Amino acid sequence: MFKQIKDLAGGEYYLITSLLIFMVFFIIVGVYLIKLNKNYIDQMSQMPINEPQLNEDENIDC
DSSP: OHHHHHTOSSOHHHHHHHHHHHHHHHHHHHHHHHHSOHHHHHHHHTSOSSOOOOOTTOOOOO
16 A cells, blocks of 8 residues: 555655544544543533523523
8 A cells, every 4th residue: 555655656745644644633532532531431421412401580582
């Protein structure tokens, strides 16, 4: 695969740069997810998906 990228004329810098940016981004996201606090993940998983219920006293201006 890298041999094919290396044999391109003129556009190889853009291809290699985009590949490196892609790889670095997903490595950073992977490290972030591994180091993420497990208590925070548990807390976020327990949050309701529905929108919060409004009290009768609150007015909604649309």
